[in-house]
Amino acid sequence: MLTYAIRRLVLSVPTLLFISFVIFMLLQLAPGDPMAQVPLTVPPEVKQKMREALGVGEPALVQYWKWLVQVFWIEPKVFIDWLTRDSWLLGWLPDTHLYNGELRVISWQTRSPVMDIVLQRIPQTLWVVGLSYVVGVLIALPIGIYSAYRQYSVFDQAGTFITMVGFSIPPFFTGPLLIVIFSVYLGWFPSIYDTTHVVRDWASFKVQLMQMIMPVMVLALQTTAQLSRYMRASMLDNLNQDYVRTARAKGLSEAVVVMVHVLRNSMIPVITVIALGVPAIFGGAIITENVFKVNGIGQLLITALFANDLPMVMTLTFIFAVLIVVFNLIADILYGLLDPRIRYD
């Protein structure tokens, strides 16, 4: 298992390098010019110098190499410095001072390091996306278990229909629909997610909760629809197995049979599906963030795209790719750890 994990980890490096190369070359084809917004009175040779200052003058491969060095060598140094200086986790360690003023990946919009902006945006995304995923899983699992246990009952039929509907309605429709119903007609929740809101006391916590309900629910609906299908199918596979009959025959209570024997075996494939769904939900959050005006990384990507901010787009897309590769790896390793029948070596 360990050798398998190490092999996969090593293999994921060329995969990520290749993906970053593809994205970089795709962005090289972009017709936009970072100097398009500069006034026409600026002479062309000055513009050329400004372009070179942004790093656009060099050949594409040199640019790619510099981006690689910045992302994989300089940014980790900055991160380690921050860890040992400011973070509460490792702040007790002596300062490392690894980073001394090398050029980092700079956003063309703000001329500040891309990673700083990304780090500002990640908490918002993580709160909304992470919480919605947890909520979605917590709703989906009981629905899946119960509808498998009472297969073809009214609950199962209704559950199937609702998951099908949840699967089919895109988030850019459920979002506005919820806003129309709950903010416009009923006035229960705010339609815009206020990221500057600070939780200080009970009242402000309630405000935070109110504004999180709708985006979280929109994202959770998608998760729930998919996961409860998987949970139901996986439970159905196990409920007819011989070991279940044995467990019943030896006089175990129904609760123990279903919730311990069957559930533990059915969770194995479901857990890998849960792990595989994490990057997808980050991708889906781009739309939800746009609907509810959450300024997370999805919204950052959209604004960067429209502003032709290629370093930002490159880095963000690469972060999404890293998420996918890492969670694929986690899913495969979890599957091997949880199911002793699976042997990769």
Next chain:
Amino acid sequence: MTEPVPASPAPIEALRDKGPDKPPRSKWKDVWAQFRKHKGAMVGAFFLIFITLGVLVGPYLWTLDPQALDIRAKDMRPIYTALWDSSAKVSWAHPLGSDQLGRDNLSQLIAGGRASMAVGWAAMILSLVIGAGIGVLAGYFKKLDGPLMRLTDLFLSLPILPLLLVAVTLFRQPLRANFGPEGGMFILIVTVVGITSWMPTARIVRGDVLALKEREFVLAARSIGTRPFQIIKRHLLPNVLSPIMVSATLGLATAIITESALSFLGVGFPSDFPTWGKMLADAVARMEDFPERVILPGIAISLTVLGVNYLGDGLRDALDPRIRGR
């Protein structure tokens, strides 16, 4: 040489083969019988046919130009609002109302459906061709299996939605210049959706081809000297048709949703060209006053996708021989 064969003695009654009591049924008749039992799938199929016919024939029945501006008749409400609000601005000339520029909502819905369905079908067919091609090649030719499956894995680890956004924003200008604003966007969206959604089909088809390749009928075909591409065409492709059809329905649903999502984020078709996603996106700013402009295209997208998904569900059941017999 050609002596008549002597008539065989009458066989013993008990040993005589009984003729089939029912006339033999073709596989597709069985599939159809099973498919008809799935109510959701039937409703979904009828709805899909209805929508497709509606957007094809609709412009001839409802002849208002979806792009015609009529500023005097702007912001009309749908005709049914008159049921509870007698002062609402309604007219039979615009049964579903009109938008803030006076464009008729019904004809926009029909035109938008045309665009969405065209993109959906074209992207689905493109991704099926790529997926089935790569799957068959990887499954049949052992040398290609490794590289092609690594390629599939690579594509699976690409972040699809961000890449779609990147590709559409970046290549909009050159394609628009070459093929006109609408044609260029159509080609661009179909291509990017097609080449980012073929991976599941390829994997399923490869798995099935790997199993089929070892069967006796393929061996027989090879032993009489059939060339590989003939074997693929005549023996393998017809046998992997059912998984391809199931992933076709899933592909259609994904393509429609992706196109609408791109339009919603503002990187889709040009602003005067209606699609369902674009109508929805344009209406979000005014949804407090005119909720129907969000709800109508949203319902159109959701019902179509729901219908397609149910159709796929029924097809999967009908094409699976383990379920079909029961």
